[in-house]
Every structure is written in C-alpha cells, then in structure tokens.
Amino acid sequence: MSARKNSGARWARVLVVLQIACVALPLSIIAVWAFTDSWPWPNLLPESFSLRGMQTIVRGGDATGLGCLLLSVEISVVCAVLTTAVAILAARAICFHRWVGRTAFEYLTMLPFLIPTTVFAMGVQVAFIRLHLAYTAFGVVLAHAIVALPYAVAIMTETTCGAGQAREQAARTLGASGLRAFWHVSLPTITPGILSSLCMSFIISFSQYFLTLLIGGGKVRTFALILFPYLSGGDRTIAGAYALVFLATTLLVFVAFRVILRKTGGSTEETALYGEA
Amino acid sequence: MEISLRNINLTLRKNPILQDVSMCVPSGEFVSILGKSGAGKSTLLSVISGLLLQDSGEVYFDGECVDAVPTHKRDVSVVFQDARLFPNMNVLDNVAFPLKMRGVRTPERRERARAMLAEVQLQGLEQRRTHELSGGQRQRVALARALVCRPHAVLLDEPFSGLDEEVRDDMRDLVLKLHERHDTTIVMVTHDGFEALRMSDQIAYLSGGRIIQVGKPADLLIHPATPEVVASFGQTKAFEGVVCDGEFTYGKLRIAAPGVEGPAILVHTESGATEVLPLDGASAARATGGKSTQAAADNVAQANAKE
Secondary structure, eight states, X not given: OHHXXXXXXXXXXXXXXXXXXXXXXXXXXXXXXXXXXXXXXXXXXXXXXXXXXXXXXHHSHHHHSHHHHHHHHHHHHHHHHHHHHHHHHHHHHHHHOOOTTHHHHHHHTTHHHHSOHXXXXXXXXXXXXXXXXXXXXXXXXXXXXXXHHHHHHHHHHHHHHHHOSHHHHHXXXXXXXXXXXXXXXXXXXXXXXXXXXXXXXXXXXXXXXHHHHHHHTTTSOOHHHHHHHHHHSSOHHHHHHHHHHHHHHHHHHHHHHHHXXXXXXXXXXXXXXXXXX | OOEEEEEEEEEETTEEEEEEEEEEEOTTOEXXXXXXXXXXXXXXXXXXXXXXXXXXXXXXXXXXXXXXXXXXXXXXXXXXXXXXXXXXXXXXXHHHHHHHHTTOOHHHHHHHHHHHHHHTTOTXXXXXXXXXXXXXXXHHHHHHHHHTTOOSXXXXXXXXXXXXXXHHHHHHHHHHHHHHHHOOEEEEEESOHHHHHHHOSEEEEEEXXXXXXXXXXHHHHHSOSSHHHHHHTOSOEEEEXXXXXXXXXXXXXXXXOTTOOEEEEEEEOTTSOEEEEEOSHHHHHHHHTTOOHHHHHHHHHHHHHHO
C-alpha cells in the first residue's frame, strides 16, 4: 500500500514538473529575448545581449513606456474592482433571493460569453459615442468590465452559494446589522472567490487589444496596444521586453490584491474557511 | 424577558408552516418546543428572532410588539444546530463578536469573552481556529458567544443534535447550569422528548404548524393530549431520580410519587403508562430482578402488557 502511495506521489510530482515546464520554458525564452541583441537561427544561444528593449520602455514616456504601463494598470485595476463589486451583488441576488426573472438574469450575465468581442465592440462603440464615453479611459473601463463580467459573476456565484447565508444570519442574531454581518462575516468567507474574480477581471482587461483600440480610438494607449504590433512585427527584443514587463506587472498586481485582501481580514486559505462543518 | 406569540401564521412557498400559533414564555423560564421534523419548530424560532417575518400575528417582548424591530436589535441570541462559528476568527474573537457589535472596547470585550469561555470550560482554547475544534467544543463556543452579551433571551435550535450521547449529556448539564446562573429566558427546539422533559419548565408540542399541547413536563408525560405526544416520548424508558416530599424529581421533571421516598426510578412505557419505583435494596431487587434500570423498565412494560 505504501509503495503504491509513493508511486502515486512520484507520478503526481512528475506531472506537476511537466506542467510547470510547459509554462516556464516559453516564458524563459521571452525573458532571454528581452535582453538579447542578436540571436540568429540556428544558434542555440544568443550571440549578444543588450538592454535596448528595456531602455525603449523606460524612455518611452506616456506614449509607449512606463506612463502607458501605469495607465493600463489603473484601467485594469478599476475594471477588476468594479466588475467584482457588481458580481458580488449579482451573486447575492442569484443565491439568496427568489424573484421573478432570476434564471433569465443569471443567463443574461453570461451573454458576453456568447457574443464575439468584435461584434460587441462595434455595437458598444456606437452607444458610447452617443454617451460621450468613446475615446475616454472610463469608456474603456466600462467596455472591459462588460467583457469580464461573466467570468466574475460565475466565480462569485459559486463562491457565494457555497458560503451560504447561515453565518450571516447567525451574526445578525448576535447584534450585527445586515451590512456589518456582510463585512465582518460573509466578506472574509468569500475572499478566495474575490481574489479569483479580481485576478481574472484584471488579466482580461489588461490583455484587451481590439476592444481598447476601438473604444479608446487610439487616444487611450494601453500596454497591450503597444505590445501587439511588436509581437507581429520583427523586433523580438523589444517585443520580449514588453512581454516580460507585462508578465511581471500582472504578477505584482496579483500579489498586491492578495496582500490587500489579507490585511482587510480576509483569509485566502480555503481549508481554514471551509474546513469546519 | 417574557416572550409572547399571538396568532402567528406563516406560509412559505404556498405551504402553511405555522398556523395560528400562540404561546407565552414567562421571563426567566426554560421552555422547549417539541415536535417531529417538519413541524415548524425552527421556523417558529426564526419568527421570534426576526430572521423570518410572519404573514400575520404579533411577537411581543415584555408586552411590546417587536414586529418592526430588526433582528440585530431584538437582543435575542440564537444557538444553531450547526454552531455557525465564524471561520475567519479564532475562538476568542468569535465569543467577543456580540460585544464588538455593541461597541464594547477591545480590552473589556476580550476579558468578558475569556470569562465566558471559562464558564463553558474552554479556557486555554482562545487562540484556536474554529476548524480545529471538536463538535462539542464548537457548541460550547456557540453557547458562550450567545450568552456573553447577556441577551434578554436565548433561542436554542436543536443544539445537541449531531453530538454523541456522552457529549450531549455534558452539554445539557452545562446549559442548565448556565440557565440557573444567568436567569435568561431560554426557548429550545428539540425532537427529543426526554431532553425536553429533563430540561424544561414548560413544553409546547408543535405538530403541523399548530400548538397541540402546552404544559409542564409531567402534564405532557402523564396526560398527553394526542397519541402523537405519547409517541414523542418513544420506547419504554427509565430515569433515575429522587423522591422528596412525595414528588419524583428528574432534572426539571416533577411527578407525584406517593408512597415512595428517596432514590427511585421513573418508568415510562411505550403505551404511555408511568410508574415510580423505589431504588432501595430489597424493593429495587424485587422491581428490577437485580438487573439494570433499563431492564427494570422492560419488566414493568411486560407486566403492563400482560395486564
């Protein structure tokens, strides 16, 4: 029995290593390209290295460099927070209340899954022009939030229904108003879901290209807008540098979300939250 | 605090759950609501606590109608069957939670929480996380949390279900001790007839959303209103207690026992007959044939059946 367990554990470790390798190896190639000056085929290793790629980003200013990165992060963080907040409310309406049209509402939140982004973008562009939201950062945030909403609602609905309302009811019988019961008891319980929703919404927004191009009209220059032409163009050094910064920024934001949630009293340890009966 | 329910009616998803329920829980008393699963007992507790609003009828606390008072302002704590501790807090913070909601400062609320944990015999476990506790420990924490803010009433929703028998006995003793010490009005929901007999000043039997019988434990045991009330006390059982001044005592159960004095057993048969037998040497041996209390009960049941 012990030999079987050890064999099982060994195969599990092999699978994990393979999975990590599938992700890490391509990323490591990008990291190498970010600092490569010349790497002609069929060389296995680069011929020379340089900081040209990183310098392009640092010296690019608002248009193509760190200013552009900051704007992207701002747009995506606002999108993530907005989408998650709406998803929490939608999830509570779906999980805890019975009302006419509840099932239809639940399906409607999934509509952006069914409609291609290009079709959605062209339709919402017309509406945003009328509402004076086109070519603005806020308009881009709203458009990204609509596309990210189904993911956030799906995550928060599962989390909220799983957590249930029982503890919130107990808190109310112990003197907590509805809002305080939610803040002190329910919100910490659904923190793992909130973290997933924030990260998913962030990455969807951060990597949007066509939607940002159409709604932003070229005036709202996000990092993805700058990165994509380099990817399809010939300069792999600059493309690699942008891709590396893209990845590093995403990871940093994920860590920041986790730290903030922990500091506000939430626990991201699911066993601690769901371990008891 | 006296709790009074007048003509409470509640329908959920087109099913009548509570029908014209009226009862009074005198201040400081321990009242059990007894009945089968699905009788509406937990729903009645939810109406008292304000978690559910009744369709018609009124809930009164000390003569004042509280229908418009939200749950968190009714000052009525609830201990649920599944404890419902907060996993994001340790044991001490769980117990201190009601005090925090009432604006008590941190040092004072921690001190009061510690004192309450000592009362439920859980001192030393303040820093434990809730998932590290056993079932019995979780219910003790839930009890401490419900009592720490000295509420006007405590509602217990089958608090001992899901615990094994030995832990259940300890918990019952603890609840009775806390009731005596704090003199709080307690309403307990249970489907265990003998638990209700032992712990209650009064029992209300609920069936199909209606109150069938209300009275002292002895009344329901000796003069049950319906066969369903009889059946709630289940199979033949025997309790060891004491007869003083012609009255048999077992917890809060009091039954007249003329002609018997000192240690005794009360035998209750499935058919509803009751008999108090002395537990002194010779007569105990005659009654029990030298066997255990349960065997004595079986003897009496068989004798009654033959009669």
